[in-house]
Amino acid sequence: MVYDGEVETVLNPNVSLQRDINFINSEIIALNDNGTYTKYSNVLKAVSVVGMTKESYIDFWKKQYNKPKYIDRLNTILAVVEEKFKSGLTDKATMINLIKTSNDYSKDKTQALQLLGVKVKSIKEK
Numbered sequence: 001m002v003y004d005g006e007v008e009t010v011l012n013p014n015v016s017l018q019r020d021i022n023f024i025n026s027e028i029i030a031l032n033d034n035g036t037y038t039k040y041s042n043v044l045k046a047v048s049v050v051g052m053t054k055e056s057y058i059d060f061w062k063k064q065y066n067k068p069k070y071i072d073r074l075n076t077i078l079a080v081v082e083e084k085f086k087s088g089l090t091d092k093a094t095m096i097n098l099i100k101t102s103n104d105y106s107k108d109k110t111q112a113l114q115l116l117g118v119k120v121k122s123i124k125e126k
Contacts, residue, residue, distance in 0.1 A: 017073050020064070024080050025088065029057075030095035032115040038095060045103045047112045054085055092116055 028040040029052075037057070041048040058081055065074035099112050113120050 017076065020061075020077060021080050024061075024077070024084055027084065028090045028095070028098065029084070029088075030090045030092055030116065033117040034115060036115065037089075038099075038112050038115060040090070040095060040098050040102070047099060047102060047104055047108060050108075050112050050115055057081065057085075 028042065029037050030040075032038055032051070037049075037052045037054065038047060039049040039052055040046070058078065061077050061081060062074065065071075065077060096113060096116055096118060099109055099116075102109060104112070110120050
């Protein structure tokens, strides 16, 4: 029997857990100079979040696994998140290059770059 992704996920919750682990591990997140984080979306080719805190990222995942029956999966996700923030962040130079070539509006690029400590007046629109 062949299942599409949604049906398989319902029948096998470990599929959704592994999908979320893969998602977290592939996230492009960099530490800003002010202690917050910038998150970049490869899908959008743009910055998806600026000024994110680690706590807000953790809260997002807690909401995804907020039922008592998911406590083991939540603990796994939280361990993956901790490891991401400990040793899986994107280096600043890579994030700067992604932002400079992103599809973002110039004011959004400027804001994200400034949070990363880049001194910019503004970036001209393409």
